[in-house]
Each structure stands twice: as structure tokens, then as C-alpha cells.
Amino acid sequence: MNPEKRHVLLLWMLVCSGMTEAIEPISTSIAVGMAAALTGFLASYQNIFYYFNECCRPEWISFNKTGFEVDLESKLFGQHIASRVILKAVNGFMRDDNPKKPLVLSLHGPSGTGKNFVSKLIAAHIYKKGMDSSYVHVLTSELHFPLQSQFETYKTQLQQWIKGNVTNCERSMFIFDEMDKMHPGLIDSIKPYLGYHNNLDGVSYRKAIFIFLSNAGGKSITQTALDFWKAGRDREEIKLNDLETGLSSSVFNSNSGLGHSGLITKNLVDFFVPFLPLEYRHVVQCVMAEMKAKGLHPDQKVADKVAKDLLYFPKSEKVFSVSGCKTICTRYHNYI
Ligand SMILES: *[C@@H]1O[C@H](CO)[C@@H](O)[C@H](O)[C@H]1NC(C)=O
Ligand SMILES: *[C@@H]1O[C@H](CO)[C@@H](O)[C@H](O)[C@H]1NC(C)=O
Numbered sequence: 001m002n003p004e005k006r007h008v009l010l011l012w013m014l015v016c017s018g019m020t021e022a023i024e025p026i027s028t029s030i031a032v033g034m035a036a037a038l039t040g041f042l043a044s045y046q047n048i049f050y051y052f053n054e055c056c057r058p059e060w061i062s063f064n065k066t067g068f069e070v071d072l073e074s075k076l077f078g079q080h081i082a083s084r085v086i087l088k089a090v091n092g093f094m095r096d097d098n099p100k101k102p103l104v105l106s107l108h109g110p111s112g113t114g115k116n117f118v119s120k121l122i123a124a125h126i127y128k129k130g131m132d133s134s135y136v137h138v139l140t141s142e143l144h145f146p147l148q149s150q151f152e153t154y155k156t157q158l159q160q161w162i163k164g165n166v167t168n169c170e171r172s173m174f175i176f177d178e179m180d181k182m183h184p185g186l187i188d189s190i191k192p193y194l195g196y197h198n199n200l201d202g203v204s205y206r207k208a209i210f211i212f213l214s215n216a217g218g219k220s221i222t223q224t225a226l227d228f229w230k231a232g233r234d235r236e237e238i239k240l241n242d243l244e245t246g247l248s249s250s251v252f253n254s255n256s257g258l259g260h261s262g263l264i265t266k267n268l269v270d271f272f273v274p275f276l277p278l279e280y281r282h283v284v285q286c287v288m289a290e291m292k293a294k295g296l297h298p299d300q301k302v303a304d305k306v307a308k309d310l311l312y313f314p315k316s317e318k319v320f321s322v323s324g325c326k327t328i329c330t331r332y333h334n335y336i
Contacts (some may be wrong), residue, residue: 054128054129054133054134054135056135056168056169056170056171059128060127060128060129060133061126061127061128061133061135061169061171062094062126063090063091063094063095063125063126064125065087065091065094065125067125068087068090068091068121068122068125069087071121071124071125072086072087072118072121074289075117075121075289076114076117076118076121077114077278077282077285077286077289077325078113078235078276078278078279078282078285079113079114079118079275079276080235080236080238081238081239081240081243081273081274081276082107082109082114082118082273082274082275082276083118085240085271085273086105086118086122086271086273089103089105089270089271090103090122090126090209093209094126098206099206099207100196100206101194101195101196101205101206101268101270102193102194102205102206102207102208102209102210103208103209103210103270104194104209104210104211104212104263104268104269104270104271105209105210105211105212105269105270105271105273106179106211106212106214106251106258106269106271106272106273107119107211107212107213107214107273107275108214108215108216108217108218108221108247108251108272108273108274108275109215109217109218109221109274109275109276109277110215110218110221110222110275110277110320110324111215111218111323111324111326112278112321112323112324112325112326112327113275113276113277113278113324113325114275114324114325115213115275116177116213119175119211119213122173122209122211123136123173123175126171126173126209127173135165135168135169135171135172135173136172136173136175137161137165137172137173137174137175138175138177139158139161139174139175139176139177140177140178141177141178141179141181141182141183141257142178142181145158145182145183145186148183151183151185151186154183154186155186155189156189158186158189158190159189159190159193162174162190162193162205162208163193163201163203166193166203166204166205166208167203170204170205170206170207170208171207171208171209172208172209173208173209173210173211174208174209174210174211175211175213176210176211176212176213176257177213178213178214179212179213179214179216179256179257179258180214180215180216180254180255180256180257181256181257182256182257183257184255184256184257184258184259184260184261185260185261186257187212187257187258187261187263188261188262188263190210191262191263191266191268193205193208194210194263194268195266195268212257212258212269214251214256214257214258215256216250216251216254216256216258216259217246217247217250217251217254217272217274219250220243220246220247220250221243221247221274221275221276221277222276222277222320224238224242224243224246225238225276225277225320226314226319226320229317229319230317235276235279238276240274243274244272244274247272247274248264248269248272251264251272252264252265277319277320277321277324278320278321278324278325279319279320279321280307280312280321282321282325283306283307283310283321283324283325283328284300284303284304284307285303286325286328287302287303287306287307287328288300288303290328291303306328307321307328310322310323310327310328311323
């Protein structure tokens, strides 16, 4: 490695470890001088720094479209709408160096259809450390906002967390799990951050990603899928248009965290993404993928057996798996 490259690397390491704040009053040339002096000593440790110090920079945060696309195609089953919409949304957003607002996705559908899994995939293909990245934050109603009596406190806390984390790294990602259990109105406290502002108090939120997960709207999605099935139409014919309008209004009218939310009336959610209920054949695919992921030879007979053991609805037709792929696909939890 040539000396110049080493200096750059060292400066970068200082940036990563937060030392720039400490040396701010000192001129850059002194910093470069320090870096030069330290070069010999630290040169042999640079790889260790590379590996262990996650940093809010492209070395650690960059989107791999190909990898994401491959994973969506080979690991997410029965979700032709969701995979298309999400790929397009994330790709467009990550390619834009100057987005006008943060990316806000709201994923809806019955449980076990892949909402959690997809948010993990997004994290895995943007952050080198995936869900373990210190820039990926999962907020759960039960864990972070359990008490209704603390509503006002939570509002302030949530604002501070978002602000603090985005100040640390503008490419932060926030996953709000269990939106169904969130007290309506709480999420509106972050409304200002989701809009078209250059910055708020000197912080720009426009490169952040917000993802909401909920079962709200699941019934209307399931009904549409069932209607198509009953009409003998291919599930792949279902279009985002067939679902999106009904979805946003049923979410708005729901009791979930997005119920009567200003995020919806102000059009701050970029996409309401529907996840369809899964059929028998998708469950089989899930099991096969699961076996493959575990290093086993995918066995059709075993997959059929597992799929047959699950419950299906409606009672008469038995078209859709009650729990989706949830009970068999530990990969939803073990991914990465
Ligand atoms: C992106 O993902 C593809 C497919 O998984 C992989 O082959 C490629 O090396 C990745 N590119 C980068 C820059 O990580
Ligand atoms: C970032 O968010 C987490 C919650 O996920 C919170 O515990 C932490 O305090 C926040 N960090 C800052 C600097 O606000």
C-alpha cells in the first residue's frame, strides 16, 4: 500500500472512531501529519480496523441491487407485488444521492407472509452488518412503548431517538414492528421527519429509511386474493392497483398505529406494500428453501409432509395457510 493511501485510510479511521470531533480545533494538516506519524505503527492493524469498526460510510453502507434481487427471487415466495414494488422503491432511493424525502414503506398482510423477512433482506443488502448494524433500529411496541400511560414520554423519546440516530448517520434505517399494537397517534410524533424538508434543526432526514410492519389491511388483501382464486384467475394477475387504494383506507380506518395517522393524510408513506396470503405450493417452497439453507438436500416428500401439517382457510376451500410460512420457516428469524 502506498503512503498516500495509508494517510487516507488513517484519516478515515479517525473519522470512524469519532476522533474528528476531538481534533476539530487542530488543522487538517496537523491531522495529516499525525496520521503520517502513526502510519508505520498502525499500518499492520488497518485490516483489523476495517473489519471491526463499523462506520457511516459507503465502505459499510451501500446497496447491492443484484444481491437483493437474487434473494427476493429465490427466498421470498408468492409475493410478486411486494418484491417488485420494494425492489423498485429501494433501488430508486439508494441510487439517488439527493432524495427529496426519506423512504417510507408500510408493509401489510397476514402473518407469516414475509414482511419481517423482507425488512431483514433490505438491511442485509444495504448494511454490511445487516440487522446487526448499529445503524439499523428495530422498534417494537411491546418492548419500547408498552404503557399507554407513558404516551407523552414515548412521543418525546421517539423523536429524540430518531434525531439522535440520524445525526449519527443519515443512512439510518428504522423498522417499526408490531404497528398493530402501537398506540394510535404515537407515530405522528415523527411526522416532521418524514416530510420534504432540507433539514430540521440542522439534521437532514432525507437519506433515512422508515419501514412499518403490520397486519392491518390483511383482511382486505386476503379477500382480494380469494376473489381472484374463486374466479379462477392467476394470482400473479393481481396488481398493486387492485389492492393499494383499499389498503391505505383500511389501514387508515384500523386500530393500528397507523390508524387515523397524519402520515397517511399527508401522503408521507411512499408505498403501502401488500403481502398476499400463501398457498400450499408456497409453503412447500418455503420448506425446500429452508432445507437448502440448512445445508440439507431439498426433499419434496418432506416438504409436502410439512405443508400438509399446517392449517388452511377458508374452512371449505382450504386455499391459504393460516400462519403462512411462519411456523416452518425459522429462516425468517435466523436470516444472516
Ligand atoms: C452483490 O451481490 C451479488 C450476488 O449475491 C454478489 O455476487 C456480488 O459480489 C455483490 N457485490 C458486492 C459489491 O458486494
Ligand atoms: C437510537 O435508537 C435507539 C433505539 O433503537 C435508542 O436506544 C438510542 O438511544 C438512539 N440513539 C441516539 C443517539 O439517540
